[in-house]
Amino acid sequence: MTKSELAQRLQAETGLSHASALAIINHLARIVATHVAKGGTVQVAGFGQFLSKDWPGRQAKSPRTGKPVWLPSTRIPVFRPSAGFKAAVRDARPLGEADALAEI
Incomplete structure:
Protein backbone atom coordinates (compact mmCIF):
# COMPACT_ATOMS: atom_id res chain seq x y z
CA MET A 1 0.00 0.00 0.00
CA THR A 2 1.38 3.38 -0.97
CA LYS A 3 0.93 6.65 0.89
CA SER A 4 -1.70 7.72 -1.64
CA GLU A 5 -3.61 4.46 -1.20
CA LEU A 6 -3.43 4.88 2.57
CA ALA A 7 -4.80 8.41 2.20
CA GLN A 8 -7.66 7.08 0.04
CA ARG A 9 -8.55 4.52 2.73
CA LEU A 10 -8.39 7.19 5.43
CA GLN A 11 -10.58 9.42 3.28
CA ALA A 12 -13.14 6.65 2.72
CA GLU A 13 -13.31 5.67 6.40
CA THR A 14 -13.36 9.17 7.92
CA GLY A 15 -14.90 11.43 5.30
CA LEU A 16 -11.84 13.69 5.18
CA SER A 17 -10.69 15.14 1.89
CA HIS A 18 -7.80 13.41 0.14
CA ALA A 19 -5.57 16.45 0.74
CA ILE A 31 6.29 14.00 14.27
CA VAL A 32 7.17 10.33 14.88
CA ALA A 33 10.51 10.56 13.02
CA THR A 34 11.52 13.78 14.82
CA HIS A 35 10.67 12.40 18.27
CA VAL A 36 12.41 9.06 17.66
CA ALA A 37 15.48 10.84 16.23
CA LYS A 38 15.78 12.71 19.53
CA GLY A 39 15.86 9.38 21.39
CA GLY A 40 12.18 9.32 22.34
CA THR A 41 9.58 6.59 22.04
CA VAL A 42 6.17 6.93 20.41
CA GLN A 43 3.60 4.41 21.68
CA VAL A 44 0.32 3.87 19.88
CA ALA A 45 -1.92 1.63 21.98
CA GLY A 46 -3.13 -1.38 20.02
CA PHE A 47 -0.61 -0.78 17.23
CA GLY A 48 2.93 -0.68 18.60
CA GLN A 49 5.81 1.58 19.49
CA PHE A 50 8.45 3.42 17.50
CA LEU A 51 11.88 3.88 19.08
CA SER A 52 15.55 4.08 18.22
CA LYS A 53 18.28 1.60 19.04
CA ASP A 54 22.01 2.24 19.24
CA TRP A 55 24.27 -0.21 17.42
CA PRO A 56 27.87 -0.22 18.65
CA GLY A 57 30.78 0.02 16.23
CA ARG A 58 32.31 -3.28 15.20
CA GLN A 59 34.91 -4.96 13.05
CA ALA A 60 33.57 -6.66 9.88
CA LYS A 61 34.88 -8.05 6.59
CA SER A 62 34.42 -6.44 3.20
CA PRO A 63 32.47 -8.94 1.08
CA ARG A 64 34.33 -7.81 -2.04
CA THR A 65 37.94 -7.94 -0.77
CA GLY A 66 37.71 -9.96 2.43
CA LYS A 67 39.71 -7.28 4.24
CA PRO A 68 38.65 -6.13 7.69
CA VAL A 69 36.74 -2.85 7.87
CA TRP A 70 35.49 -0.83 10.80
CA LEU A 71 31.76 -0.12 10.94
CA PRO A 72 31.09 2.93 13.13
CA SER A 73 28.36 3.01 15.75
CA THR A 74 24.97 4.18 14.55
CA ARG A 75 21.36 4.63 15.63
CA ILE A 76 18.55 2.83 13.81
CA PRO A 77 14.77 3.19 13.98
CA VAL A 78 12.82 0.23 15.38
CA PHE A 79 9.11 -0.64 15.35
CA ARG A 80 7.78 -3.05 17.97
CA PRO A 81 4.25 -4.22 17.15
CA SER A 82 1.69 -4.66 19.92
CA ALA A 83 0.25 -8.05 20.85
CA GLY A 84 -3.00 -7.17 19.07
CA PHE A 85 -1.15 -6.19 15.89
CA LYS A 86 0.87 -9.43 15.98
CA ALA A 87 -2.30 -11.49 16.48
CA ALA A 88 -4.06 -9.71 13.62
CA VAL A 89 -1.17 -10.46 11.25
CA ARG A 90 -0.80 -14.03 12.49
CA ASP A 91 -4.53 -14.75 12.12
CA ALA A 92 -4.81 -12.77 8.83
CA ARG A 93 -7.65 -10.64 10.14
CA PRO A 94 -8.17 -6.88 10.27
CA LEU A 95 -7.09 -5.06 13.41
CA GLY A 96 -10.35 -3.87 14.88
CA GLU A 97 -11.18 -1.11 17.33
CA ALA A 98 -11.63 -3.70 20.08
CA ASP A 99 -7.99 -4.74 19.66
CA ALA A 100 -6.79 -1.16 19.99
CA LEU A 101 -8.96 -0.46 23.02
CA ALA A 102 -7.96 -3.71 24.75
CA GLU A 103 -4.40 -2.45 25.23
CA ILE A 104 -5.24 1.02 26.54
Missing part, protein backbone atom coordinates in the same frame (compact mmCIF):
# COMPACT_ATOMS: atom_id res chain seq x y z
CA SER A 20 -6.41 16.45 4.46
CA ALA A 21 -5.72 12.72 4.74
CA LEU A 22 -2.33 13.16 3.03
CA ALA A 23 -1.51 16.10 5.30
CA ILE A 24 -2.33 14.01 8.40
CA ILE A 25 -0.13 11.13 7.20
CA ASN A 26 2.76 13.51 6.42
CA HIS A 27 2.48 15.30 9.77
CA LEU A 28 2.25 12.04 11.69
CA ALA A 29 5.34 10.64 9.95
CA ARG A 30 7.30 13.85 10.60
Whole structure:
Protein backbone atom coordinates (compact mmCIF):
# COMPACT_ATOMS: atom_id res chain seq x y z
CA MET A 1 0.00 0.00 0.00
CA THR A 2 1.38 3.38 -0.97
CA LYS A 3 0.93 6.65 0.89
CA SER A 4 -1.70 7.72 -1.64
CA GLU A 5 -3.61 4.46 -1.20
CA LEU A 6 -3.43 4.88 2.57
CA ALA A 7 -4.80 8.41 2.20
CA GLN A 8 -7.66 7.08 0.04
CA ARG A 9 -8.55 4.52 2.73
CA LEU A 10 -8.39 7.19 5.43
CA GLN A 11 -10.58 9.42 3.28
CA ALA A 12 -13.14 6.65 2.72
CA GLU A 13 -13.31 5.67 6.40
CA THR A 14 -13.36 9.17 7.92
CA GLY A 15 -14.90 11.43 5.30
CA LEU A 16 -11.84 13.69 5.18
CA SER A 17 -10.69 15.14 1.89
CA HIS A 18 -7.80 13.41 0.14
CA ALA A 19 -5.57 16.45 0.74
CA SER A 20 -6.41 16.45 4.46
CA ALA A 21 -5.72 12.72 4.74
CA LEU A 22 -2.33 13.16 3.03
CA ALA A 23 -1.51 16.10 5.30
CA ILE A 24 -2.33 14.01 8.40
CA ILE A 25 -0.13 11.13 7.20
CA ASN A 26 2.76 13.51 6.42
CA HIS A 27 2.48 15.30 9.77
CA LEU A 28 2.25 12.04 11.69
CA ALA A 29 5.34 10.64 9.95
CA ARG A 30 7.30 13.85 10.60
CA ILE A 31 6.29 14.00 14.27
CA VAL A 32 7.17 10.33 14.88
CA ALA A 33 10.51 10.56 13.02
CA THR A 34 11.52 13.78 14.82
CA HIS A 35 10.67 12.40 18.27
CA VAL A 36 12.41 9.06 17.66
CA ALA A 37 15.48 10.84 16.23
CA LYS A 38 15.78 12.71 19.53
CA GLY A 39 15.86 9.38 21.39
CA GLY A 40 12.18 9.32 22.34
CA THR A 41 9.58 6.59 22.04
CA VAL A 42 6.17 6.93 20.41
CA GLN A 43 3.60 4.41 21.68
CA VAL A 44 0.32 3.87 19.88
CA ALA A 45 -1.92 1.63 21.98
CA GLY A 46 -3.13 -1.38 20.02
CA PHE A 47 -0.61 -0.78 17.23
CA GLY A 48 2.93 -0.68 18.60
CA GLN A 49 5.81 1.58 19.49
CA PHE A 50 8.45 3.42 17.50
CA LEU A 51 11.88 3.88 19.08
CA SER A 52 15.55 4.08 18.22
CA LYS A 53 18.28 1.60 19.04
CA ASP A 54 22.01 2.24 19.24
CA TRP A 55 24.27 -0.21 17.42
CA PRO A 56 27.87 -0.22 18.65
CA GLY A 57 30.78 0.02 16.23
CA ARG A 58 32.31 -3.28 15.20
CA GLN A 59 34.91 -4.96 13.05
CA ALA A 60 33.57 -6.66 9.88
CA LYS A 61 34.88 -8.05 6.59
CA SER A 62 34.42 -6.44 3.20
CA PRO A 63 32.47 -8.94 1.08
CA ARG A 64 34.33 -7.81 -2.04
CA THR A 65 37.94 -7.94 -0.77
CA GLY A 66 37.71 -9.96 2.43
CA LYS A 67 39.71 -7.28 4.24
CA PRO A 68 38.65 -6.13 7.69
CA VAL A 69 36.74 -2.85 7.87
CA TRP A 70 35.49 -0.83 10.80
CA LEU A 71 31.76 -0.12 10.94
CA PRO A 72 31.09 2.93 13.13
CA SER A 73 28.36 3.01 15.75
CA THR A 74 24.97 4.18 14.55
CA ARG A 75 21.36 4.63 15.63
CA ILE A 76 18.55 2.83 13.81
CA PRO A 77 14.77 3.19 13.98
CA VAL A 78 12.82 0.23 15.38
CA PHE A 79 9.11 -0.64 15.35
CA ARG A 80 7.78 -3.05 17.97
CA PRO A 81 4.25 -4.22 17.15
CA SER A 82 1.69 -4.66 19.92
CA ALA A 83 0.25 -8.05 20.85
CA GLY A 84 -3.00 -7.17 19.07
CA PHE A 85 -1.15 -6.19 15.89
CA LYS A 86 0.87 -9.43 15.98
CA ALA A 87 -2.30 -11.49 16.48
CA ALA A 88 -4.06 -9.71 13.62
CA VAL A 89 -1.17 -10.46 11.25
CA ARG A 90 -0.80 -14.03 12.49
CA ASP A 91 -4.53 -14.75 12.12
CA ALA A 92 -4.81 -12.77 8.83
CA ARG A 93 -7.65 -10.64 10.14
CA PRO A 94 -8.17 -6.88 10.27
CA LEU A 95 -7.09 -5.06 13.41
CA GLY A 96 -10.35 -3.87 14.88
CA GLU A 97 -11.18 -1.11 17.33
CA ALA A 98 -11.63 -3.70 20.08
CA ASP A 99 -7.99 -4.74 19.66
CA ALA A 100 -6.79 -1.16 19.99
CA LEU A 101 -8.96 -0.46 23.02
CA ALA A 102 -7.96 -3.71 24.75
CA GLU A 103 -4.40 -2.45 25.23
CA ILE A 104 -5.24 1.02 26.54
